[in-house]
Amino acid sequence: MSGVNADDIERRLIVATQRGLPLVPRPYHALAEELGIPAEEVMQRLGDMLARGVIRRIGAVPNHYAIGYTANGMSVWDIDDEYIHAIGERIGALPAVTHCYQRPRALPDWPYNLFAMVHGHSRDDALREVESIAALIAREFPGACRGHEVLFSSRILKKTGLRIAA
């Protein structure tokens, strides 16, 4: 895929779908009409964007509070740089962890370089998960973790997702 036109159509597809797919029986045809291209091309391009990872997935994005995950804890960890990737891979693979990233420290007051999002049906639930992560690191990588905190979210202030200008 190359050329200005191809990129332009993809960009217009993003603008047309970033708020959501049309809730009509033939949503890709509705998009095709809006963009002035054939419906087959809409489906083919969306499939291609999925294959390339430009689209992670197509479907429902739940509000995690509304489906019962009332405790959303961002656990942050100060991990010895030597073990950061091994521990990141290990923690990211745990079922309770939905996102896991290495991020830069911001010393002196932010020593944390590993972020792992933990969702639970209660704070106790989420805290138990975090404590089991701490125990796992202490057991498998003794001395590699110098400290951690959990930042619970108490309110969703905005959750719109990507918005690029038309």
Place this chain on the structure above:
Amino acid sequence: MSAAHAPAALDDTDRAIINALQGEFPLCERPYAAAAEALGLSEEELLARLQRMLDAKVLTRFGPMFQIERMGGAFCLAALAAPEHRYDEVAAQVNAFDAVAHNYRREHALNMWFVLATEKPEGIAAAADAIETATGLVVRRFPKQREYFVEMRLKA
């Protein structure tokens, strides 16, 4: 406590829809009909339930989730410490930026955490700087250095 905290009243069919449709939505002429059939529902009922869950904010969206980095764009986690007496004002100032994709209140000295998403990598610094100007507060930037795992599906 805000309304966002109360788990919504969902029946088993709603839960089945949420669990089945967090990905792999079909690319075909009548995708809702195809998805509905797999769930033992009619197309009309699936569309009506999706609309109801969107209206009730059980779903924040139904559609593609974009990974803008794969199109040359960028994401960046950022945080600031908003004084309590200005909290709602600062939240409104931050949320007014289209580049702010999500924003959460968190219990910490850094009490507002948001994700910036821009079409070009240089848009991140521009957005963070503009938020500093609008709020008069320092925006701490936490770009990801490595992604170990991302799975946004949650069982309802």
